[in-house]
Amino acid sequence: MEFERIEGADRGRIVLYALSTCQWCRRTKELLSELGVAFSYIYVDLLEEDEMKGVIDDVTKYNPRGSFPVIRIGDKVIVGFHEEEIREALA
Amino acid sequence: MKKLPDVSEDEISARAARLQDEAEHSGYHLNPDVSVTRHLVRGLIANEKRYGYQACPCRCAGGRKEDDLDIICPCNYRDPDLAEYGACYCALYVSDRIAGGLAEAAPIPERRPPGSERSESIYRQENAVPSALPYPVLRCPVCGYLCARDAPPEHCPICHAMGERFRKLF
Secondary structure (H helix, E strand, C coil): CCCEEECCECCCCEEEEECCCCHHHHHHHHHHHHHCECEEEEEHHHCCHHHHHHHHHHHHHHCCCCCCCEEEECCEEEECCCHHHHHHHCC | CCCCCCCCHHHHHHHHHHHHHHHHHCCCEECCCHHHHHHHHHHHHHHHHHHCCCECCCCCCCCCHHHHHHHECCCCCHHHHHHHHCECCCCCEECHHHHCCCCCCCCCCCCCCCHHHHHHHHHCCCCCCCCCCCCCEEECCCCCCEEECCCCCCECCCCCCEHHHCEECC
16 A cells, blocks of 8 residues: 655654545644654545555544544544644654 | 646636635635635645546545535535534634634534445435425525525525516425
């Protein structure tokens, strides 16, 4: 799967599932970059159909509603751009 | 990996201006944060180019219009979200308070039902017509606008057709 990797401080596995057109996803990505942590992200809307299905199935496991962004910080899952929650999880 | 269709700054400006006019004319407001609004408008235009309809930029469209009718902007959830949270899900549309700079749009929960529960709640059509109504329902023959009142408005508020053209629907 084509995750993009952003280099930064190692805080364990951080994965962002995002949509390329979504402003909350954009702000989540900006926040992670601003915090200087290493993370991987994927723009689900830009995947080929068969690949997209697999990733959406994964996302639905973490977030049954299937909304974006979904942020996995270790075992923790945050749904939506909840700045305080993200900052706390990375504090 | 696919590429998002190109959208020029001019296209964004033109669409944002049109949406702004339409919103203000109908008593709605676009998000006053121009960076947010332009990002969302870019997404709307890109979605129109890749899917053929302007799906909400903050939701994952499937590319089949009949499955996404509820998330074509303005989505089915905009008005309930404006009433409850002061902004729609993507925050393109905001309340008077947020438009006036008295509050900021914050992320809100997704109101759209998950895929497995969607068909019944969204696509069901009401077939039964109630037998008794407190007001007659009047229909504009030009644009289909409906209103429940004793007499039609002087002009249709949507398409400005003369009120005397309205007919009672039930």
